[in-house]
Amino acid sequence: MSKKTFLYMRVSTLDQVNGAESRALALLEWCTRNNITEYETFTGYLDHTWRVSTA
DSSP, rough: OOOOOOOEEEESSSSGGGHHHHHHHHHHHHHTTTOOOEEEEEOOTSSSOOEEEEE
16 A cells, blocks of 8 residues: 655745745655655645645
C-alpha cells in the first residue's frame, strides 16, 4: 500500500498572509529531506476559501 502525503497550510490572520510562502517553502523542504515527491497541498485562507494543488 502506498502512503499519501498531504501538506496543510492555514492563513488565519492578516499578519500571516505574507507568511504563507515561507510555510510552503518549509513544507516543500521537509518533503525533499524525506524523499517525498508526490503530495497534495491544501491552503485555507481568511475568507474561508481553499486552494488545492498536487505535485
